[in-house]
Amino acid sequence: MSPDSLLYDWNRDAPAWESRHVAVLDETLRDGLQSPSVQNPSLEQKLEGLRRMARLGVAAVNLGIVSVSAAARAEAEQMLSVIREERLPLLPVCAGRTLAGDVTPIIELSQRTGMAIEVSVFVGASPIRWRAEGWDLERVSRLTREAVRLGASAGLPVTFVTEDTTRTPPTTLRRLFELAIEHGATRLCLCDTVGAASSAGVQALVRFAREVAPAHVQLDWHGHDDRGLGLANALSAAEAGVGRVHATALGVGERVGNTPLELFVANLALLRGQEPRATALRDYAAHFASALGMEIPDNHPLVGQNAFRTATGVHAAAIVKALGQDEALADRVYSLVPVSHFASGHDIRIGYMSGSSNVVHWLRRHSIEPSEALVARILDRARSAKRVLRDDEVFAVVRAR
Numbered sequence: 001m002s003p004d005s006l007l008y009d010w011n012r013d014a015p016a017w018e019s020r021h022v023a024v025l026d027e028t029l030r031d032g033l034q035s036p037s038v039q040n041p042s043l044e045q046k047l048e049g050l051r052r053m054a055r056l057g058v059a060a061v062n063l064g065i066v067s068v069s070a071a072a073r074a075e076a077e078q079m080l081s082v083i084r085e086e087r088l089p090l091l092p093v094c095a096g097r098t099l100a101g102d103v104t105p106i107i108e109l110s111q112r113t114g115m116a117i118e119v120s121v122f123v124g125a126s127p128i129r130w131r132a133e134g135w136d137l138e139r140v141s142r143l144t145r146e147a148v149r150l151g152a153s154a155g156l157p158v159t160f161v162t163e164d165t166t167r168t169p170p171t172t173l174r175r176l177f178e179l180a181i182e183h184g185a186t187r188l189c190l191c192d193t194v195g196a197a198s199s200a201g202v203q204a205l206v207r208f209a210r211e212v213a214p215a216h217v218q219l220d221w222h223g224h225d226d227r228g229l230g231l232a233n234a235l236s237a238a239e240a241g242v243g244r245v246h247a248t249a250l251g252v253g254e255r256v257g258n259t260p261l262e263l264f265v266a267n268l269a270l271l272r273g274q275e276p277r278a279t280a281l282r283d284y285a286a287h288f289a290s291a292l293g294m295e296i297p298d299n300h301p302l303v304g305q306n307a308f309r310t311a312t313g314v315h316a317a318a319i320v321k322a323l324g325q326d327e328a329l330a331d332r333v334y335s336l337v338p339v340s341h342f343a344s345g346h347d348i349r350i351g352y353m354s355g356s357s358n359v360v361h362w363l364r365r366h367s368i369e370p371s372e373a374l375v376a377r378i379l380d381r382a383r384s385a386k387r388v389l390r391d392d393e394v395f396a397v398v399r400a401r
Helices: 043-056 068-086 100-111 127-135 138-152 170-182 199-212 230-240 261-271 278-292 313-323 327-333 358-364 372-383 390-400
Strands: 023-026 060-063 092-098 118-124 160-162 187-192 218-223 245-248
Touching: 023 261, 043 261, 043 278, 060 261, 068 092, 068 100, 068 127, 100 118, 100 138, 118 127, 118 138, 118 187, 127 390, 138 160, 138 170, 160 170, 160 218, 160 372, 170 187, 170 199, 187 199, 187 358, 199 218, 218 230, 230 245, 230 261, 230 278, 245 261, 313 327, 372 390
Parallel strands: 023 060, 023 245, 060 092, 092 118, 118 160, 160 187, 187 218, 218 245
Antiparallel strands: none
């Protein structure tokens, strides 16, 4: 009997995802680098990152704000060369404020390389931002009109990005959206800049934007994780009808970060009844963790150290019993996805909540014949500790016999 036949799915009445197209724009090399906790990767690391994105199925990549420096423009040009020469299926995007001084370098870069670059122009839209900046509707409207028209007149696709969309009144959004579309914007990006939205708020905003925008204008979602809803809101936005979601590797970004790209991609697959691509997910996450100078959190789903590790006696006992019957059964008894596809076997550890099954499995995995006395000694050592034992600590008990 297949393990799948033993699983009841309460998600089966959810909206169908099989025919829904949702693209992913990788913001790691732009918004992600605003995290206070990461380092700027080397050019070689960025180039390899592009390859990992392509293998994972990412559709577009933000190469950064090229107006900030000559170095930023040179790096973007190198990344464009790799995309072209290696035929990576990535749409290049460059960001800028709604200023001619930010848009013109993108146009020049496109002309120099002969590649179409999506121009992503952003401006603060919320009343609180306007109060802080001393802006008003007249000023923001003028900036929007000029920047969008400049990019569109160069024959480039233009995305109009309203920062803090989720805290902006509909009257303001309608005015700015209609103005941007009138002057050539082909996409509108809805931003939850400080992670203020709930799922209901996301869906209401997407419905509103869809009513304002004609059918040929696409919608993007760009969310932050300030209240821990970044991934959930991105999925809500996709369900509500946005065609593209922005995300970053491991959710890095300003403050607590953005939508984690690898988890968004994995959840899209699961919602479509597919198994996430284990190797591509691991390779992508591992590369960017190293490039950004950070560790993958142990409890990070699917790619963290604890994703397929247990030290709990009841769980370990069920896994061991399942292993005695069928590896496919053991693969799923305490896991959402097949363990053997994502890790090199079950990682059963020994700790203060462990039982004899943990110890027996650990000993046999290390080619040590378990005896009742040895198992008891290891459990005594584990129960005197306040954490899971390291392998060397278990080996020490084994040698002491």
